[in-house]
Amino acid sequence: MISAYYFGSIALIMIGLYTVLVKKNLLKILVGLSIMETGVNLLLISIGYISGRSAPILSEGVGPNQAVDPIPQALVLTAIVIGVATTAMALSVAILLYKKYGTLNIEEIRRLRG
Amino acid sequence: MIHPYPSASGWVADFIIAVMIGVAIFAVEWRDLLGAVVGMAAVSLFASILFYFLQAPDVAMTEAAIGAALSGAVFIFALKRTVRYETEEEEKPGWWLRW
């Protein structure tokens, strides 16, 4: 039996993967990729959690032995910001494809190649 | 003694996880892409609450500012320059080769 957080992150990853595999619309695929990214971030943070401990900000009452693992948080902090920038780049590629082909359907775009 | 930190395991967290998965399924299945983008932003917002429960306030702040505001806005600007509705078309012969 796995934790609810693990279940939620795995469900988000599966939903995103389903979108990428089945859907035809390019923007819908990018929405699925964003959901998948949120799921991966949630999985990393929930692996670093230690029950009964507080955030890794040392102050009065919170010693070094009463904080959760700070390394996944540092990893995810930068990954979120980079995620939105790369998503914006993928969206501008989608805008250019729509300008050239007049559609966002990936099957159509593949057929109109050349 | 009242615990000073939000509890990471409890019915509130389970409820938020359930709502988050439901919104994610809706976001993927909606034909209207504007609704899909708003659903994606809502998933990010629920994930931000979960980050706070998991004692990661730095990540929660970043996710709330980026995932719920900027990411959704960038998607909506792209929608404005393309089409809003997803069209479902019939399958062409030879789909099993391409797919």
Next chain:
Amino acid sequence: MVSVLKRAIAIAFILIIGYWIASALSHVPFGADKMLVGNYYLQHVENQTGAINAVTAIVVNYRGFDTLGEVTVLFIASTGVAALLWERKRKRTARTEGTIVLTTGTRLLFPFILLFGSYIFIHGHLTPGGGFPGGATIATGFLLMYLAFTTYRIPHRGFEVSEGLAGMGYVIVGLIGLAVGGYFLFDWIWQTWKIGTVGNLVSGGFIPVIYTLIAIKVGTELSGIVDNMLREGSS
């Protein structure tokens, strides 16, 4: 019929992958103490870096070189958006002006959003936050200006200059560390001078300096992405 078959294959494939991840994670107990190197960081963070927020200390100090690479990725992505959407004559195509509630609220809130973003990144070594959320908050303020006023544009020339100067400042701080302490991104402010006391605003070595530079870089780049996505060509 075909679509149903395709969906069934995809769902079966995804269920196999989900079961695989779940069975791998069943050996990783939720909420147990699994720290190895994180424990070292938590024990020594106050002594070695002068910051009390361990996440900030890891992002800027212990793994500052990774953060430099990530800022570079951010810069490449924002430049890529600008290059892909470049056209000779571009202008904003929004026609409906914001309502009186939106414009008045934006005029009132915009300085406070910038102030709050500055608070987040200046106090990054003491409270939750830092350069990445602070810069994102500042970019959200400029996004609000774009939504409220149809003719608004960021001063893009100044933004580009400050973005380049912030990136250069990061490398220069690292090179000073190389000259003083012998390796790139050595914390020369805290390790050699010990300025400030732990827990005060003036502490944390070069963490506030570098996080201010990162916040300027992130804020200008995300605002630039919004600006590039909103201006369309005439065709």
